[in-house]
Every structure is written in C-alpha cells, then in structure tokens.
Amino acid sequence: MAKKKWSELSPTQRRLTVVGGTLEVALTAYCLRDLVRRPADELRGPKPVWLAALTVQPVGPLAYLGWGRKR
16 A cells, blocks of 8 residues: 555545544553553563553553553
8 A cells, every 4th residue: 555645635534643643642641651650569560661662552552551550
C-alpha cells in the first residue's frame, strides 16, 4: 500500500488519524504518569524496562496496563 499525503486523505480519514493519535498520546502520558508515581514493588519487572516498553506504540502502553501493574 502506497503512502498517501495528508492532502490526499478524505476528511473522515483525517479526523480518524487525529483522534487515534490523540488517544495514543493520552494513553502513553497516563501510563508514564502512573509508572513514575507507582512504587517499584507494585510492578512486574523493573521500571526502566517498562519505561522503554512504553515507547513501543501502541503495544507498550497496553501491555503496561494489562500486565505490568500488580493488582
């Protein structure tokens, strides 16, 4: 699939791209905030590893929320 320029996208595609990007940034920011504030003994694994994992979009933040925090 060839890349499209922004000007070639339909208004719906543009809107979905902006909404998706906004949600991704918000989710990552929430996870970073939680990671910084959460004590290390409440995590599954070391904080530096989770910090690196949060940069892998969108898998890292979803993995952190689903598996990285102890309940």
